[in-house]
Amino acid sequence: MVPLWMFLLVAAALFAIGLFGVLSRRNAVAILMGVELMLNAVNINLIAFWRYRTPDTMIGQAFAVFVFVVAAAEAAVGLALIVAIYRRRQSVAVEDVNLLKW
């Protein structure tokens, strides 16, 4: 038997790792990967709570499915943006995309 808090702990750790990736990596693709990690952490939480609290409705799983959808949409659009930026500036480092300043 695995108690609930373990899942929550793993999810929190994964979320923190993803957050660190998002905040620290220079490469936009890597940032996107960090976001994916964070979304997965959320999904773990959703499913864990679903399993332990409300296994007789579908709410947790349904939400997880919507998170999948959002993740897919985010990846598609984000990567398209990255490719477009790279084509123009030959770089995907976020510091190089800082036109909107001062």
Place this chain on the structure above:
Amino acid sequence: MIDWTNANYLPWLIPVPPLLAAALIFLVTNRSWWLTTTTALVATITSWVMATIMLLRAIGVAFGEALDGEAFGSTAPWMDLGSTQFQIGVLVDPLTTAMLFMVPLAILMIMIYSVGYMAHDPRRERFFGYMSLFAGAMLLLVVADNLLLLFIGWEVMGFCSYSLIGFWFEKESAHRAGVKAFMTTRVADVIMLLGIAYLYAETGTLSFREIFFNEALLAGLAAKPAIIFGGLSAAGLIGVFLVIGTIGKSAQFPLHVWLPDAMEGPTPVSAMIHAAAMVSAGVYMIIRMYPLLEAGADPHHGVYSAPLLLMAYVGAFTALFSAVIAVAQNDIKRVLAYSTISQLGFMMAALGIGAYIAAAFHLITHGIFKALLFMSSGAVIHAMEHGEHHAHEHGHHVHNAFGGHGRFDPQDMRNMGGLKGRIPVTWFGFLTGGLALAGFPLFTAGFWSKDEIFAEAWHLGFGEGFGPAMFVFVLLALAAFLTAFYTMRQLAMTFAGEPRTEAAAQASLGGPKTVVSTFMQGPLIVLGVAALVAGYIGVPQDFPLFGWLFSGNGNPFHDFVGGTLPHHPPTLAFNVVPVLFSFVVALGGLYVGYRVYWRRPLAAGQPDPTQLALDRISPYLWQWMSHKFYVDELYQRVFVQPSQWLSEVLTSKIIDRIVIDGILHTIAHVAGWIGELFKRFNRVVIDGVGDGIPQAIGAFAGWFRRVQTGNVQQYLLMAVLAALVIFLSAAGLLVRISPTTVLIALAALVVIIVVLNLIGRVWGGIAE
């Protein structure tokens, strides 16, 4: 879930298909002619079918669910107005039922006809879009159960008439006519809206049945004095406002001027405006609102209210006035336009003396035969244009028969003649329509409806001795005589004798199997038959022979439509005098016309015999008549030119340039002088201080703005920090420990990080 098979909900759907079709045509199908016509026709047919189901249901044929004082309809909440809720709804009562017979039929016929008529126009898809919208608006108006919904349909029609009259907007005259129609009706509409607003303010409802079945309310309105025009009661003032709206919409004197100009639109539009929709809407609205107009009065016993008198006098005058004008017109559609005004005058006058069922009857029959007449005239014009083309191709020089050297005018009757054998179906249509218009006794629809108006007017005027009814009867009789006369004139000039131009000689609709002729002639036949038989639904019960044939159990139309309102109007006893009168005026007019125009058809270039006859009395008579008594010119002088003068001379030159500019210039000079003084002061004192502060701020900002690095990640970091702080405070509440110390510690940490980071950034920015 709403059960659409229930007759109470079906009326909602009747206006929907054309409105939907309009949207579809404008948004989707307007590249394809085929799709557009299909859409429009399918929508119209659907509406017609639904209206017919409603009709059958209402009169109890086939479904056994007849209306008997009750009505079909349903309401839904529309908008909340403070404490009350405005209900929107539909209503099918006997009057609506009568309209549901005429309106969708006429619209359907016009639509079919338009397919042929517009087949070669470059903007034909747009045309169908407007027409569908027009039809939808009219149907909406017909099924509306309250004045506001009715007004919506009314206004949409106003817009459509504007865009359709100006449909050929390349023509200067067309777009002017469109604007004129819009402006003229706008004047009336505004007044009508005032009436509606007043009504709502007084009663708190606009629903027809809520108002008319409430005796106390009507009596109260009739007793209460109006807010302005002290002599009037509230009901009277509202009525007058509404009647003025109708005067605009139904083109009564003095707001009739837009209707003849509306002939600039394509002919189906004219048919739509004159027969099915626009002008009928005005009269329909009056019939709808009749109890309100009648409140406090009883025309059947000689008590008239202000709106009734207004209608009686205006209507009767208009009927005669425009009939006189129509005699002197040469444009085939213009004659019909004035005849419409005249016939609407009949209805108004009938309403004014209390014969509202007769008016409704005439509205129905007139709708049918006027649609027929307009479509026939359109066919004539089409044939003339075709003939002109043909003549051109064969090298003939086409010229106007009356010696004009301008563009050939296919609408001028003087250019026609002898078309009888060339376009026989059109001839049939025009003949039946014309005879109905003239009120040819016993066999046309127009006779029966007109006769009923005469009977009522005679009874009230000479039987009971009421002045307004007497006035109405005399004027209407004269107008009817003139109607028959100019109808005969038109028939003769168009169809009789020999062709007066090459174009007329070559006129045809382009072969029996073409799109044009098929689609244009079909509706003519249908409506032609209808124009002959439609009158038999309202034959007076004790009319010799015919009454026995068609009205064995009482006058069906009278009894049915009479059920609209709580008080059934009395059925008049048969009186031979007014019937003889109708015989005499109709046949007499036709005979005179026949003598003058048919027996000796006009030759090319020959002046009009009526003109010759009138010139013997006074040379100005004909001139005034053919110039429509100079009403347009009068308006030009009285309204247009003065306002132009006002704006040009008074406002622009005197007030603007001299008075206002003068004052302003003076002030400006003074101000300039003072300003100079201040400037000196400024330079020395204020600039020293004022420049110093902004420069200091600017320097600081220039230094500080480097916080804004443009680096998304950094922003994100700050956002997460902020989220952490919020999260922290929420967490403190959640676990119910005393969080103060933790909170303060972490907040301090956060602040330190932020400050450190800021300093680092800023320092980095400066170092760069």
Place this chain on the structure above:
Amino acid sequence: MLRDALIQAGMNAGLATFLDILGGVLVAATFGMAWVLFGIWIERKVAARIQNRVGPNRVGPYGLIQNFADALKLLIKEVIVPRNADRPVYFLAPVLMVVSVILIAAVIPFSSVVIGTDLNIGLLYVLAVGSLGTLAVLMAGWGSNNKYALLGAFRAVAQLISYEVPMVLALLIPVMLAGSLSMQDLVRSQHVWFLFVAPIAAVLFLIAAHAENGRAPFDLLEAESELIAGYNIEYSGMAFAMFYLAEFMHAFFVAIVFSVLFLGGWRGPGAETYPILGMFYLGIKSMVVYFVTVWLRLTVPRVRIDHLLALNWKIMVPLALANVILTAFLFKLVPTPDYSAARAIAEGEFTGVASGLYRLLGPEFVAMLPLAGVLLVGNIALLVAAAALLRWLARRRRQEVEALVDETEYAPGVAAAE
């Protein structure tokens, strides 16, 4: 079986499932590997016959041992690693490739009782695992540090991802008909073979799966004439052998999955009673399908990359979508077959022709016939409509091209004269 035992032993259901899968995979993988060596021999023989050759005939009887010899050769050859290769990635790629294929075997029902594990999401599992192969291709292309390999990988991914769309859409149809994702349920509900109930889905699946595998005529990932050998150009020895193995195994598994989904799997006379017969039936069916794919591979020329993608996005995906909608609609329209009633008729008293029919053909088969008939007719109608539409489009396109040619007044004679 294993799962139930474990659960009874007090284990968590999810974990038991996992272990069950693991065991199934181990069994199935060994089976698959062993089978492939023989399968390759068949393929080479068939290929030879089609190309009017003899094929392997030296090693062993009819050359049966030839493949073992080849395998031995590849095993003892050196695995050459390019200098700048990304070594872990480079070595992981072939392994992942093989694993992605072998894992499929875990859920294939070889007979009514022989199945790695009957997951309730079996078909989804097949798809999910299969999609990992794409990753292996990418890894190989990247790890080799070779531009041909990378280009090949790009193409491969474009192709594989694209064809996953119609494949999934086509597989929706059997799932819809069976009302379950479990492979065993899918087999059990095929009282009438789904090939006859949903022919469009079957054909779409076959084509898409073929493309997923990257075999001719969709072998663009390794088009020799353009990319030398595609993503696996740098591989040699056993690493290459694993790609090779994976491809053949994949082709073979496609045949099996097709048989399971559309040809009734292990179903056949007596298969319920004697499960070994089921394995035999499935073997025959999948060999037939396998033969068809080999046949296709050897006779159809390679398509161009843009044609490949156009075929997918402009024809197969719309057709698959239309098919899903149509099938769902018809499926809802026709009343669900009442199997229990049919069974009652068959088992009840003999009352005449009807009950005789039920007994003779099997009650479920007869009960499903109306549904199958309606769906078949629907499929044929859709196919005819699609063909008509395509024909019309092609004709219009041709007219446009001809009009263009006319406009430019292409006249070869003039140039020649000058």
Place this chain on the structure above:
Amino acid sequence: MEITIELLVFLVFALLTLAGGLGVVLARNLFRAALLLLLSLFGVAGLFVLLAAPFLAAVQVLIYMGGITILIIFAVMLTRGMVRARNVFSEQWDLAAIVSLAFLALVVYLLWQLQQGSSAALFAAPPPEGGLENPIAALGAALVDPAQYMLPFEVASVLLAGALIGAIYIARDDEVE
């Protein structure tokens, strides 16, 4: 705490997830980061299986590993100039680390507090037995049931379509006509 097989499996998957995740954010080579992301996602799929959601696990493998990760690898390859950059981390990595750790510490603290406090029973309890008989069918029905998630489901599909079109439009090479 009793050591069961299940717990061991959980630990393996958790380790996979977290190690993969750490690898993703720490790896210098972006391609390897993507592969490690794959590993991490696989671990998450395993956790889903442990949580009795095999359908989501399969979807995770199909969509995340077979779809999104491949997309990411594609992007990595298309922006190849950046793969072996010298400076993988930005200047603020130290602050980022502090913030992330603070976040983790906060959540751990909270969890600890809750476990000690009111929610102890919930946190230690085993998952309830039973549940739905056929969760996959129930999920399918829930997603198209107007009373449940049909509207969000439709919105999600519209979102996906919009994202697809937008992605194509954004990434399209302007010079190609």
